[in-house]
Amino acid sequence: MSRISSILLVTFIITTSAQAEEWNTYLNERFGFRFAYPKSLKPSRTPQNGAGLNFTDGKFSVTAHGHFLNGRTIEAFFQDALKAYGGAITYMVKKPSWFVVSADQSNGYVAYRKFHVQGGNWAEFTATYPIGTGAKYDPVIERMAKGFIPFLSGKEYDRAPSP
Numbered sequence: 001m002s003r004i005s006s007i008l009l010v011t012f013i014i015t016t017s018a019q020a021e022e023w024n025t026y027l028n029e030r031f032g033f034r035f036a037y038p039k040s041l042k043p044s045r046t047p048q049n050g051a052g053l054n055f056t057d058g059k060f061s062v063t064a065h066g067h068f069l070n071g072r073t074i075e076a077f078f079q080d081a082l083k084a085y086g087g088a089i090t091y092m093v094k095k096p097s098w099f100v101v102s103a104d105q106s107n108g109y110v111a112y113r114k115f116h117v118q119g120g121n122w123a124e125f126t127a128t129y130p131i132g133t134g135a136k137y138d139p140v141i142e143r144m145a146k147g148f149i150p151f152l153s154g155k156e157y158d159r160a161p162s163p
Contacts (some may be wrong), residue, residue, distance in 0.1 A: 068122075125145060
């Protein structure tokens, strides 16, 4: 078997196991966002302000929350992320209504952040996991990030109007 075939086979097995794992769905009733997460992650206690939750298994941690922009712009949040991660950034992309930044932090963890804005509101999905465990966690993060719906419609959620 060639090296490329072996790599593709391992990637397929890892991705398939991430897809086969049992998943729950979190719906934030205050700000109106949702995403699926592996059942192996345990949710924290809901904060009084209802902004979001943290989910962890002790090594892999995911946080999703939302709030009001309060006059800030997506560019300001993006610049804050760039400053926070500094020279450790491994990936970034910025679009008019969202951005993603990923970095290998000095604490030995990879940090991933996907941030969305709409109107006067923001919602984000963040994840951290030990450096060197990307083969295990990257497919999970990819599935979670793709399934993160930041601004649900059909109900009155606590949102600020467009500036």
